[in-house]
Amino acid sequence: MAKKRVEKKEASTPMEILKVDDVAYTTLLTKKFRERKKYEPNDPKKVTAFIPGTIVGVSIKKGSKVNANDKLIALEAMKMVNQVATPMDGVVKKVYVKVGDIVAKNQLLLELE
DSSP: OOOOOOOOOEEEEEEEEEEEEEEEEEEOOOHHHHHHOOOOOOOOEEOOSSOOOEEEEEEEOOTOEEETOOOOEEEEETTEEEEEEEESSSEEEEEOOTTEEEEEOEEEEEEEO
């Protein structure tokens, strides 16, 4: 009986090395995984909306000095008014919203210097 020769097909996606807890694994990564949004740590100088809603009050402007935990922006969501506070002391570099603006979750509201 004659042996059949089987040719090895190359994978359409090249093998890649994935490091998890300092251990390297050789694997095929999916297109969705390769194109995912990379993790970026939060910048404490950028204040973002923690929930989608409508801006109902802005009590600061560019150049204002602020202290940690000062209430700067009132954000109405689900019939409740939430106060957005500063995470640190600083000076307001720029305010990106005004009263009446509708904001999405994680939208940039203001920046500190």
